[in-house]
Amino acid sequence: MNPSRPGGGDPVSALSTPVPVIDEDVVAGNIARVQAYMDEHGIAFRPHIKTHKIVAMAETQRAAGAKGINCQKVTEAEVFAAAGFGDILITYNILGAEKLHRLRALNGRLEALKVTADSAVTVDGLAQAFAADRPLTVLVECDTGGGRCGVQAPEEAVVLARRITGSAGLRFGGLMTYPKPGSAAAVEAWLSQALELLEKEGIPCPTVSNGGTPSLFEAHMVPSATEHRAGTYVYNDRAMVRAGHCTFDECAMHILATVISRPTEDRAVIDAGSKALTSDLLGFSDFGHIVDYPEAVISGLSEEHGVVDLSRCAGRRPEIGEKIRIVPNHTCVVSNLFDEMVFHRGGRVTRVEAVAARGMVW
Amino acid sequence: MNPSRPGGGDPVSALSTPVPVIDEDVVAGNIARVQAYMDEHGIAFRPHIKTHKIVAMAETQRAAGAKGINCQKVTEAEVFAAAGFGDILITYNILGAEKLHRLRALNGRLEALKVTADSAVTVDGLAQAFAADRPLTVLVECDTGGGRCGVQAPEEAVVLARRITGSAGLRFGGLMTYPKPGSAAAVEAWLSQALELLEKEGIPCPTVSNGGTPSLFEAHMVPSATEHRAGTYVYNDRAMVRAGHCTFDECAMHILATVISRPTEDRAVIDAGSKALTSDLLGFSDFGHIVDYPEAVISGLSEEHGVVDLSRCAGRRPEIGEKIRIVPNHTCVVSNLFDEMVFHRGGRVTRVEAVAARGMVW
Structure with a gap:
């Protein structure tokens, strides 16, 4: 200290x-402003705790109307699970015996734990770990132009969704993307095509999770998305000023x-x-x-x-x-x-x- | 964990x-190699703990022959003082009531605490804080080309040394520099000129502290220096490979x-x-x-x-x-x-x- x-x-x-140091009034204003925008457009809002990593801040975000939280790592999720958060999405490919072991423990005590996957290797690892356990909800990560993780085409998303639905220990939770800032139209085109293909296959898609602070106020331009994730908006920084956020x-x-x-x-x-x-x-x-x-x-x-x-x-x-x-x-x-x-x-x-x-x- | x-x-x-993860054999080799070089050239070696921040590592460095340690912050020094290190040089301008208060507490329990200063403002703040206390040893920081802190010319070093010797609560401990890598000749020219001026003024200069890992094996090319400080050498990294260290x-x-x-x-x-x-x-x-x-x-x-x-x-x-x-x-x-x-x-x-x-x- x-x-x-x-x-x-x-x-x-x-x-x-x-x-x-954090200015209370500014942080309260940031939380209210973004939640009001999401409420206005009927988008569920899932704050990413990576920015503050503070339990009380997530509680404030939840009290303002957030639906669940977003973590990047299993160990982050453990901290917030212990503090009473029941709806946690870990937007990460989780691999390896140690992490899968901890993920199983977490899934046993959370109301709604979800993870993401972008490959058969990740899906099969999860399927094996959860085969004899409470089923885990898995979303397919989609690379809609961000250039990080994610399947490269809507067709691949469907293939992976089918692999998830076909695994005894897993449930298909929907689609997730971390988009390139300012590319709402391209993101919408990608996601709506994937949704159409999923529908043709008869695979229900409960959630479509979009994310990011830089183009947060364009979230309504991706109508296929049911929720938005963002972290930085809570404090903001010089990069968010430059981005016009x-x-x-x-x-x-x-x-x-x-x-x-x-x-x-x-x-x-x-x-x-x-x-x-x-x-x-x-x-x-x-x-x-x-x-x-x-x-x-x-x-x-x-x-x-x-x-x-x-x-x-x-x-x-x-x-x-x-x-x-x-x-x-x-x-x-x-x-x-x-x-x-x-x-x-x-x-x-x-x-x-x-x-x-x-x-x-x- | x-x-x-x-x-x-x-x-x-x-x-x-x-x-x-840290390889024990490599770390032991790095400590032995650098200490042997310093011993060979009769240079006192003062490891900077910033790289590892681990008590046991500093103990290993001391056991190998290091004379004291180097910290950058008062709070770092407190950790190592509590672990039994008695000779600590904090190479920093320490300003502000809170830090000076802690520095006084530290000086009361350490065998040999030293700090640096590069301005009259810093010296006067230290002098005021230590006026009625156990005297604090202060070295003058010299900018020999590194372009960070430090007085700009040997004449200024002498002016500041005189200000220190004239302060009741302070003792002049010598000169300190964090040099530009690969500039041994320029560093030596700067320091030897300052030493000459100090001698003319009749101000004894107990220590001349040089530093840095990138050009550590050129330390012997600065014969005016009595000691060398380095941190990164203990683990090394890609930048040190590029530097040829x-x-x-x-x-x-x-x-x-x-x-x-x-x-x-x-x-x-x-x-x-x-x-x-x-x-x-x-x-x-x-x-x-x-x-x-x-x-x-x-x-x-x-x-x-x-x-x-x-x-x-x-x-x-x-x-x-x-x-x-x-x-x-x-x-x-x-x-x-x-x-x-x-x-x-x-x-x-x-x-x-x-x-x-x-x-x-x-």
């Missing part, structure tokens, strides 16, 4: 830096950092390096947006130092000892570095939450 | 992936990952993403070296997926379910993601160590 161990009401400006005022996470050196007129060094901001660029050429000095450029990171180029700062320049606020390029990876997260309202600490699923990558 | 909770003798191949056989850390998808002939997806490998590029354009498939390219990372381009693989290609070994671009940031580290000899687990200073960035 942050050595200064903040209590309620403490000013965040007194925290030992570098430290990420939000403004900087809607970014709930800031990393507070201290200027520890001003070796030259044009160079400041801050105490946030790659062990606080991470090296995620996401297409940027620098490592975060300094709210207080928007013309300053975090041009390089070492582990515990950030080098800031001040040459474009027309007005005042930050001084040694001054604290600055940074909107990170990518908020989800920052969460994964810290065991606890400090929340505040108007700069006063409201609570400290355990990042309970931090490091749960197995 | 890794869900499979390995015990001694277990095969690492049974571990749930992604997981970093070591071979891939001398890289002790591998990240074990599983191929979870083969969506196309040329694409594999592994379960190691940026939450296992980090996005550190260090000048590379891809995210690690796959030992078993050196022609495969980890072309993209999302948080829990690594996309691997197989188009250049002439022979066999990895199959779904297969485990592969990756040498990370940068080992130090990988350590900071995992609470425990698995060690092995010949693929059999020897021990699991707590990464006790993981996340200690404040």
